[in-house]
Amino acid sequence: MSNIPEGLSYTKEHEWVAGLDEGLTVTVGITDYAQDQLGDVVYVQLPEAGTTVEAGDSVGEVESTKSVSEIYSPVGGEVVEVNQAVVDKPDLINSDPYGEGWLFRVRVEGEPEDLLSPEEYTALTSGEA
Amino acid sequence: MARPTPLRDVHESLGATLTDFAGWLMPLRYGSETAEHRAVREAAGLFDLSHMGEIFVTGPQAGQALDYALVGHLSVLATGRARYTMIVNPAGGVVDDLIVYRLADDEFMVVANASNYRTVALALTNRARGFDAQVDDRSDAYALVAVQGPHAQEILASLTDTDLPNLRYYAGLPGVVAGVEALIARTGYTGEDGFELFVRGEDAVTLWQEISKAGQPYGLVPAGLSARDTLRLEAGMPLYGNELNEETTPFDAGLGRVVKFDKPGDFVGRAALEALRDAPPRRQLVGLVARGRRVPRHGFSVVAGDRVVGEVTSGAPSPTLGKPIAMAYVETGAHEGLAVDIRGSLEPMDVVELPFYRRNK
Structure with a gap:
């Protein structure tokens, strides 16, 4: 079973969003389920800080031995910070997807797209498993 | 539903990610x-390859039947030796690439790819008509376990009386490993030294567990198809369905040497291949190393300037080189200024000699 922490929101594209309740800036990463499906991540391309994104935009990609997945921004706003550590060491996404493997932070403008609760995301991933 | 191998429960208990590969449920x-890739390069890896097909050709004219059915000269193969060869269609297109083992004067084992062995068994049956030889597909009865890596011989030596140091590359002999009857072959698909053990399906679990135990002090780990694919790609070995298919000839793949025109008699594909042998090659299989970090994948276009000059057949991040690598068919002579179209952006590539990796012997 993959790890799906409480207190985060999720997307159908297997990303997590932290900090929605606390303020204007959220942190985005990919889930434990997603990293397990991908296998060893070898390359990450992230948006540049300062980029304005819309919810649902493709903003980067995560590439593993076997496949590549696009990264979507689950919220609209301005990218205020990207995690240079995962660019330099992509396997942080495998070892710590909810911690050191975070991808980017967005200052939210407008409403986020439909996000899933941990329960809803658990149902989604068990349906695919 | 994908078919499980006799080792499915073992894989599940090891926490494997299983995948459908050519209709088989295999550990990815x-x-x-x-x-897993690094363990095979530096220590040893244990593979379940039970999806491969084992087709037996027996009888007084088994060798002649294979000479007619395949591009190789199998009737002169010594007992206990093996050859890499191919079966082609009448137009010279590759139906499958094969390893043929001569087990006795009148007995050969043809090892075919999982995706093709039914086709190969049928073609061999048809082509063996008129020869005093029988074709018997025993794929369902056999399991195949491979031990690959620099420590493979030491690990197996503790489990068998067979004289492994004198078993040459591309040789195979019947023996006993961990109490299990096996055909012990010094073959593989990783670019490392290693062995492939053909055993009865019901013996596979015992064999796997004994090898795991014996291999532990040497750093042996179970390795899946994902590692197998990057290992063979680094070693420049073709994969059927990627570098080889019915539209590809052995010459396209740079493997013209496996076609033995000097053997006596006709063989399926001879006329077509003879015509192609003397024609200038249409395209070439080349090795590509990416300058950037994005990975060229199967089916991506190879571009020179604003012109498509070829297509990637296999690509992956290479653990040994630390860069993305690929094999691709390109127009003959197109070697300079190549790029691969990776989702709309042109990523520069350098052409290199195959293989990407060669072990120190």
């Missing part, structure tokens, strides 16, 4: 495929 990886 157990943990990190990069770690």
